[in-house]
Amino acid sequence: RKEVEQDPGPFNVPEGATVAFNCTYSNSASQSFFWYRQDCRKEPKLLMSVYSSGNEDGRFTAQLNRASQYISLLIRDSKLSDSATYLCVVNNPNDYKLSFGAGTTVTVRA
Amino acid sequence: EAQVTQNPRYLITVTGKKLTVTCSQNMNHEYMSWYRQDPGLGLRQIYYSMNVEVTDKGDVPEGYKVSRKEKRNFPLILESPSPNQTSLYFCASRWTSGSTTDTQYFGPGTRLTVL
Numbered sequence: 001r002k003e004v005e006q007d008p009g010p011f012n013v014p015e016g017a018t019v020a021f022n023c024t025y026s027n028s029a030s031q032s033f034f035w036y037r038q039d040c041r042k043e044p045k046l047l048m049s050v051y052s053s054g055n056e057d058g059r060f061t062a063q064l065n066r067a068s069q070y071i072s073l074l075i076r077d078s079k080l081s082d083s084a085t086y087l088c089v090v091n092n093p094n095d096y097k098l099s100f101g102a103g104t105t106v107t108v109r110a
Numbered sequence: 111e112a113q114v115t116q117n118p119r120y121l122i123t124v125t126g127k128k129l130t131v132t133c134s135q136n137m138n139h140e141y142m143s144w145y146r147q148d149p150g151l152g153l154r155q156i157y158y159s160m161n162v163e164v165t166d167k168g169d170v171p172e173g174y175k176v177s178r179k180e181k182r183n184f185p186l187i188l189e190s191p192s193p194n195q196t197s198l199y200f201c202a203s204r205w206t207s208g209s210t211t212d213t214q215y216f217g218p219g220t221r222l223t224v225l
Binding site for chain 1: 145198
């Protein structure tokens with residue numbers, strides 16, 4: 001079983017729509033969770049950290065469900081510039097290693 | 111400006127010809143990593159380093175070497191490249207507190223083709 005699994009998509013949505021997707025992780029001891037954004041074969045960049053109580057950053061909302069071992073990302077009022085691949089990232093507590101999902105592709109159309 | 115630099119950005123080489131991809135960071139981070147990214151497989155860690163002279167294997171270390179003689183530099187060495195090492199490579203660095211506030215910074219990537 002992969003350490004981090006994501007629905008690859010693509011999620012093809014019109015501008016202004018809401019899109020949400022999840023990722024699951026296998027290590028129940030994981031402590032830190034992140035969403036990174038990657039544009040077409042460029043370097044990944046941190047979008048937001050995910051806190052236990054859930055957190056919001058503008059149009060982006062991240063949720064953590066420890067019982068079911070998944071995190072989610074919701075994008076409201078999608079913009080064309082939100083088109084990207086979103087990487088789910090989990091920090092393993094013992095060796096500081098970050099495990100990456102393969103990414104969920106979102107395409108926002110005009 | 112905080113950054114991770116990699117060179118070269120693009121490289122086409124032939125099987126068996128030794129090559130080195132350099133990586134440098136200016137944030138005084140202890141932890142540095144090398145990843146390769148292949149379609150459908152996501153980012154896979156090749157090697158990592160917790161600090162100077164401390165390196166360890168990641169998930170896919172075969173065919174690669176690294177060194178960490180200085181805190182800022184973490185070169186990736188392919189002693190005898192093979193076509194299955196054709197990939198997009200990223201160097202990255204971060205602090206090691208493991209906190210949710212830790213950001214991992216990535217270099218711009220090196221697109222390697224081995225013929």
